[in-house]
Amino acid sequence: MTDSILKRKDGESEFDHKVRLCLSKLNKEIDLDWSEIIDYLKLNCSPDHLRKLSYAYKEMTENLHNKQVENIEDEEILDKLTQKKLELQMERVKLSSTKNEINKWVRDQGRSELFYEQYLEILSKRNLPEVPNYKISYNVTDSDWVLNFADIHYGKELKIFGLEDELLAEYNVEIFENRMWDLLNQVLHKVEKENIKHLNVFNLADSIDGILRMSALQSLQLGIMDSQMGFADFMVVWLNELSKHVYVDYYSTQGNHDEIRPLGSSKGDFPNENVARIINWHLESMLEKNPNITIHKNKPLVYVDIVGTKVLATHGQDEKNLQNSIRDYTTTYNKKIHMLLTGHLHNTHTKTVGMDGMQNIEFYQHPSICGIDDYSMKLKKTAPAGATMMKIVRGLGRTETFDFKLK
Incomplete structure (x- = not known):
């Protein structure tokens, strides 16, 4: 113990080393007499002189410390304590917020996984x-070849x-299914006539009617869950039947009616809930x-190269001017767009806005x-x-377009 106290510490100055040994002697932390300390430190003084200096230094430092403590006013102490308290509260809030975010993420993930597990269980019981x-x-x-349909509103x-x-x-x-x-x-008549072996199918969204506002409840034949499952079940059969005659690449976009809007929320509040x-x-x-169908990932924007024609498909709820949209998407994504496919307004409108060699940009x-429907009647644009x-x-x-009229 004595050797560890006597040895000079890392970073300790020579003066601080001498003072520490003298104070250790006064505090009876080392069992050496004053003459031994003088020899160890190689000092040039008498043992009595070193002892008196040590007592004097000890008293001076203690008085200086007490004086500093006494001079700190009560208000300053309170300010420092308040600051420390606020810092502690802030750390607690940060920790609590972190825990809340983690718990929220765990809950959301758990709900999503539970939903898909339950949905899978339902699907497993379907034929x-x-x-x-x-x-x-x-x-x-x-x-x-490309087949396009939109705005089913199942x-x-x-x-x-x-x-x-x-x-x-x-x-x-029932009318939807008949159509x-x-x-x-x-379509199969064209497939047979043109000897088509491959077909790109674009579903341009609003597959279900959804609940964008309370008034929609009055026109819903089915609820959201029943609608999505009923439509999906029907399309499984429909696409499967089509695939018996032609290979199908199926693409789908996301519409405003497909969006889930919990009552009180607005458009875009839950962009991924679709x-x-x-x-x-x-x-x-x-x-x-x-073996004859590829279901491609559902996206708000679907970009596909069809024999060199760059096709961008989207529902159209965010497009105020389709001509400007082609320009804006081209600039934003730095990609060529020869054809922009949309739905949303329940009527046909096509326009060529430029050219790329012999190919239209449209x-x-x-x-x-x-x-x-009631929306198209409100806009006075029916088709x-x-x-x-x-x-x-x-x-x-x-080069060719076939318009299918449906009763």
Whole structure:
């Protein structure tokens, strides 16, 4: 113990070393007499002189410390204590906030995983369609085909009356199914006539009607969950039937009616809460063994190269001017766009806004499967239910368009 006290510490000055040994002697921490300390430190004084100096230094330092403590005013002490208290509270708040965020993330992840687990359990009890036991071979060289439909609004039920109370339009789940089977028959007629082996299918969103506002509850035939499951089940069968005749690449975007808006929230508050993603996941799960279908990832913006034609597909709820949108998307993403595909307004509008060699730069706004509804009547822009099919040729872009009218 004595050796460790006597030894000079790292960073300790020579003077501080001498003082520390003298004070240790006074505090009886070392068992040496004053003459031994003088010899150890190589000092030039008498033992009595060193002892007196040590007592004097000890008293002086103690008095100086006490004086400093006495001179600190009560208000200064209070300020320092308050500051320390605030710092401690701040650290506690930071720690609590961190814990809350972690707990929120764990809860959200747990809910999501539970939802998908329960959904998977439901799907496992559903009868899988009889998928083709053969793979359709195709070679995409200089031309390819595209089928587009939009604004299905599955689950919506309505009747539109005219000026003399005549029935102008009607829509419900049964009418939707009839129109889709009619569309399939018309598409297969083109497939057979043109000997088509590959088809890009674009669902331009608003597959269900959703609940954007309380008034929508009056026109819903089904709730959100029933709508998304009913639509997804139907599309599994519909796409599976189509895949028996042609290889299908299926793409889907996200619409405003597909967006989940808890009551009281506004557009865009929950951008990732969109049932189109769940529907897409449903299709993937049910058709994963079908050799003639690829279900591509659901996105708000779908960018696809079709034999050299750069196609950007989106629902269209955020597009105020489609001509400007082509320019803005091209600038924002630094990508060529030859064709912008949209829906949303339930009527057809197409325009060429530029050219790239022999190829048009254009937008094509598509009609709806739903047809006339209360929204289109409000805008005074009505059009019959329909869908489109296009032929895309390398270097020329869209060369043919077939308009399918649906009763």
